[in-house]
Structures are given as C-alpha cells and as structure tokens.
Amino acid sequence: MNPNSGAIRIYGVDFSGARDPSGKLFVASGTLAADGSAFDLERVAMCDDRLDAFAMMLRSPAGSIWGWDVPFAPAGPAYDKLGFTAWEEWLSLAAGSSRSSFLEKLDAAFPPFETPCAAHGWACRHTDVVCRAASPFKRVQPNLRAMIYAGWKLLAYAREAGCAVFPFDDAGGTRGGPTLYEVYPSHTARLAGGARRLDLSAAAEATRAVAGWRLPPATEGVAGAVPSQDAADACVACLTLAAAYARERASLAGGGRPSFATDAEWAARRREGLIVRLAE
Known part of the structure; x- marks a missing residue:
C-alpha cells in the first residue's frame, strides 16, 4: 500500500496506568487505504515508558490518528x-x-x-x-x-503540543498534529464473539466480519501471534479505529455525529467523551 496516495496512518495503544508500565504498554500501527477498502497492520511495539508512546505520537505523520484504550473523561x-x-x-x-x-x-x-x-x-x-x-x-x-x-495527564500535554482530542477538539489540533480517539478493544471482542485473541490473523478476521470489510486486514507486518494480551489489545485497538474510521471518516474527521453514537452519548459528548467503536 502506498502511504503517499492519501492513505492514513493509524495507531492503537493499549495504555497502562502503572507506575512502571514497562512490558504493559504497546503501540500497534498500520496504514488505511484512502478509500477505506484495505488496512495493513504493520507493526506492534512495546514501550518501556509512557514517554516513548508520547514521543512516537508527536513524531507520527501529519494527519495520523491514534486510538487510546483509556477513558478520556468522567461521567x-x-x-x-x-x-x-x-x-x-x-x-x-x-x-x-x-x-x-x-x-x-x-x-x-x-x-x-x-x-x-x-x-x-x-x-x-x-x-x-x-x-x-x-x-x-x-x-x-x-x-x-x-x-x-x-x-488525563497525557491528554493535557498532548493538547499543549498541538494534538486534537475527539470529540472535544477540531480534528487536526492547533498545529496540524495527530487526532486522538478513545477506543475500547473489549467491545470489539464482544461483538466478535467474546473471545480476546492472541492470534492476530483471527483478530483481524473477526474485526473484518464485524466491520463488514470485503477483505480481512493484512497482518503480514507483524507476527501471527503476539507475546501478550496487552500487545493483542493494542492491535485490536488499531483495527477497531481503522474499521470505524473507514466507515465514519466524514464524521470522525469533521466533528459530525457518527452513526454508532446514541442520542444520549452525543448530547453529553463535550463532558463525557465518546468511545469510537464498531456499530452493533
């Protein structure tokens, strides 16, 4: 897939709030075709510290989007x-x-x-x-x-650095930085039958089936099985955001209401945020 043909870089993070997140925080990344028809899951990396993930985000290509598995707001x-x-x-x-x-x-x-x-x-x-x-x-x-x-500390610093946080900010941030979305991989797993998978081919196929993609996302860039559930969850976070963005790009990029959002969710979004997900 040619990343210079309007394709979008997408990242998924299985976050950790531990004092020492080493071995618990993973970032998966891939490329979504401009027309949303295909997605290549290319890499999953372990971060020794939250600073590693933060630096990776700030260095990511312009227009990239990030899915973080952490609540962005309270009720x-x-x-x-x-x-x-x-x-x-x-x-x-x-x-x-x-x-x-x-x-x-x-x-x-x-x-x-x-x-x-x-x-x-x-x-x-x-x-x-x-x-x-x-x-x-x-x-x-x-x-x-x-x-x-x-x-929330990371979100505060990310906004100061020019990132946007959906649905609170306009996409693209104040200086063209990446946009951050809240995701919840366990929701995708539940839609796909309830099983959390270490086998990425199986996880990608399950996501394809739920999202309605014609072809399953490619996973050749990473091993068929990942070393931990945290790494697998990062991959599912990435796959979930890619699938949701492929279907809801106009809304997620433009600040409009995505089809999966309920009336109550959308009315409360500026205070409570919104989990980006696949439609049930």
Whole structure:
C-alpha cells in the first residue's frame, strides 16, 4: 500500500496506568487505504515508558490518528462532586497533581464502583453503559483511577503540543498534529464473539466480519501471534479505529455525529467523551 496516495496512518495503544508500565504498554500501527477498502497492520511495539508512546505520537505523520484504550473523561454527574464545569479541569487536575494527591482526591469524592456500567450516573458515562465498560472510577483489576491519572495527564500535554482530542477538539489540533480517539478493544471482542485473541490473523478476521470489510486486514507486518494480551489489545485497538474510521471518516474527521453514537452519548459528548467503536 502506498502511504503517499492519501492513505492514513493509524495507531492503537493499549495504555497502562502503572507506575512502571514497562512490558504493559504497546503501540500497534498500520496504514488505511484512502478509500477505506484495505488496512495493513504493520507493526506492534512495546514501550518501556509512557514517554516513548508520547514521543512516537508527536513524531507520527501529519494527519495520523491514534486510538487510546483509556477513558478520556468522567461521567457528567461527577463534575458536580468536584465543583468542575469544564472537561479541561479534569486534565488540569491530573497534570497539576502528584499521583498520590490525585488518587486521594478521587477517593474522598467517589466511593468504589467495581461493577460493569449498567446505568448513567456519577460513576458511568452514557458511552460506558452502551459499551458495557467499567467505570472510569473502578479501582480493582484494572485500577482505572491510576489509568485516568496517567491518561488525563497525557491528554493535557498532548493538547499543549498541538494534538486534537475527539470529540472535544477540531480534528487536526492547533498545529496540524495527530487526532486522538478513545477506543475500547473489549467491545470489539464482544461483538466478535467474546473471545480476546492472541492470534492476530483471527483478530483481524473477526474485526473484518464485524466491520463488514470485503477483505480481512493484512497482518503480514507483524507476527501471527503476539507475546501478550496487552500487545493483542493494542492491535485490536488499531483495527477497531481503522474499521470505524473507514466507515465514519466524514464524521470522525469533521466533528459530525457518527452513526454508532446514541442520542444520549452525543448530547453529553463535550463532558463525557465518546468511545469510537464498531456499530452493533
């Protein structure tokens, strides 16, 4: 595939909020044909540190898009508990706090919430309910409070560096940087039968079937089996964003409403964000 023929570079990140993310944070990347008909998954790389992924993002080609497996925002009712009115205040809180002080502030305002999201409220966004995702305030397996601390800090720095964050910013950022999208690989796995796969050919075929691609995405650029579930999730994040972008490019690039978004999700998007996903 010729990357100079209007093709789009797409990246998927299986994020980690751990103090030491080495061995837990992976970035998968590939190229989507300009007409959205084909996708080549070319590489999956392990990052020793979140700074590696951040630097990779800032150096990625103009017009590239990134899918991050981390909640970009809390639920709307959570704003009142901290007296916030704007999404940017959450990013500023993370960027301006130590890990311990951030987690202490959350623990003081939000009790544990460990069950999958079933109804909208302070713990669960509309988009979490639709995707049957965990609350951004979940504390155990995984600790999403630690993840959003690292994730929101990264989003704050990325926006300062000229990146755009969907659906809060215009695509392309303030200086033509990449655009970041929230993805949830487990949703894709559920649509494809519920199994999380280490075999990338099987994962690509499952994504093709769900997305309705005529041909399965090519995976020759990476090994047929990846070394860990984290690496596999990065690949599924990349495949998910590629498939969603192929179908919803006008909306995802132009700020319009994608067909998969519910009325409630779209109405709350400026406060709660939106998980980019394949339609059910």
